[in-house]
Amino acid sequence: MIVSTPLTPAVFAILLSLAGGDRHGYAMMKDARAPEGGGIAMGPGTLYGTLERLMRDRLVVETDTSDNERRRYYRLTDAGRLALETELSRMDSAVAAARQRGLLPQGGRS
Amino acid sequence: MTQPSPRSSMRIEGAYQFAICLYPVQFRESYESAMLQSLRDALGDPTLPRHTFLRTLLKDLIQSLIKENLAMLRETVSRPVLVYNALVLIALFSALTLGFVIIEQNSLRQSANDPQLGMATDLASRLARGTSASASVPNDQTDMDASLSAFVIAYDEQGQVLASSAQLNGAVPQLPRGVLDFVRRNGEERVTWAPRRDVRIASVVRHVSGARGGFVLAGRNLREIESRKDLVLEQAALVWLGLLGILFVGTFFFGWLTRAPSPATT
Numbered sequence: 386m387i388v389s390t391p392l393t394p395a396v397f398a399i400l401l402s403l404a405g406g407d408r409h410g411y412a413m414m415k416d417a418r419a420p421e422g423g424g425i426a427m428g429p430g431t432l433y434g435t436l437e438r439l440m441r442d443r444l445v446v447e448t449d450t451s452d453n454e455r456r457r458y459y460r461l462t463d464a465g466r467l468a469l470e471t472e473l474s475r476m477d478s479a480v481a482a483a484r485q486r487g488l489l490p491q492g493g494r495s
Numbered sequence: 496m497t498q499p500s501p502r503s504s505m506r507i508e509g510a511y512q513f514a515i516c517l518y519p520v521q522f523r524e525s526y527e528s529a530m531l532q533s534l535r536d537a538l539g540d541p542t543l544p545r546h547t548f549l550r551t552l553l554k555d556l557i558q559s560l561i562k563e564n565l566a567m568l569r570e571t572v573s574r575p576v577l578v579y580n581a582l583v584l585i586a587l588f589s590a591l592t593l594g595f596v597i598i599e600q601n602s603l604r605q606s607a608n609d610p611q612l613g614m615a616t617d618l619a620s621r622l623a624r625g626t627s628a629s630a631s632v633p634n635d636q637t638d639m640d641a642s643l644s645a646f647v648i649a650y651d652e653q654g655q656v657l658a659s660s661a662q663l664n665g666a667v668p669q670l671p672r673g674v675l676d677f678v679r680r681n682g683e684e685r686v687t688w689a690p691r692r693d694v695r696i697a698s699v700v701r702h703v704s705g706a707r708g709g710f711v712l713a714g715r716n717l718r719e720i721e722s723r724k725d726l727v728l729e730q731a732a733l734v735w736l737g738l739l740g741i742l743f744v745g746t747f748f749f750g751w752l753t754r755a756p757s758p759a760t761t
């Protein structure tokens with residue numbers, strides 16, 4: 386399916402977290418909170434609401450994995466990975482343009 | 496970092512479990528235990544400052560409650576078939592209500608002519624038989640504005656008043672010439688006559704046959720009938736609003752019952 390960009394911060398953070406492998410709810414919240422994961426302070430309501438919409442759009446699926454009957458794990462689908470890559474590419478272009486305009490140091494960490 | 500007491504964690508979990516009840520049923524049924532587990536994981540995470548997390552949790556709760564309930568509302572009623580059906584029913588209810596109002600108000604207005612029809616016919620017959628207008632028309636002077644009683648007026652062929660059982664502002668008002676011309680051609684006219692801006696009379700005007708000719712008018716004030724017409728309109732408007740309310744609730748309920756199931760999981 387075609388996903389419009391830019392993604393919302395919560396969607397981006399969840400997809401980025403799941404790009405590192407299957408994750409359960411709190412692991413995604415923790416990843417999202419880290420600066421490299423998007424720096425999003427997300428609670429369970431936003432997390433599961435966003436996950437529901439991502440599953441409906443088939444960007445994420447729930448796995449059978451469980452280390453606890455209440456802890457549910459989620460996985461990125463190919464479409465989800467593509468959406469994430471598209472978003473990263475869009476961000477990369479924006480960062481490159483910002484560098485060209487001197488807003489960011491050349492060759493520096495964005 | 497100081498670890499919070501288990502009792503404090505249980506209190507937070509209890510409060511959160513209560514707050515989860517405010518989410519839409521389908522969402523709650525799907526994610527309640529997972530959300531509580533995420534909360535437990537967060538409360539048990541020694542690297543996460545408690546006050547920071549509680550602030551995030553409260554903000555998240557408010558935002559996601561609004562978002563999920565609005566999404567539920569949108570998903571429930573925003574299906575084209577459901578909206579189309581609701582619009583068709585609204586149009587149907589509106590047409591039925593409007594039809595009822597028109598028929599009922601027209602029926603009330605027609606019923607306002609009832610005594611005058613007989614009175615005008617009788618008076619025209621008497622005058623046609625040669626009885627004088629002053630002998631045929633009662634002497635009592637009804638106030639056209641204040642009274643709801645029926646009255647009669649006799650006119651000659653030129654439209655001049657011969658006798659009247661009613662007055663308005665101390666005089667007998669003149670009928671519009673057009674009405675008399677119409678009655679001369681057609682024999683009878685049933686018309687709402689406004690001898691003054693705020694006085695409306697349900698009038699039946701008949702032509703008097705015979706050599707002398709002339710016209711008779713039987714009328715009565717429409718105030719009571721018009722107040723009944725207003726009542727019909729008010730009641731119909733209330734019924735219409737009630738039907739719209741039932742339709743809205745019914746559409747929402749039907750939409751809720753027939754919502755798409757949650758996404759499949761693997």
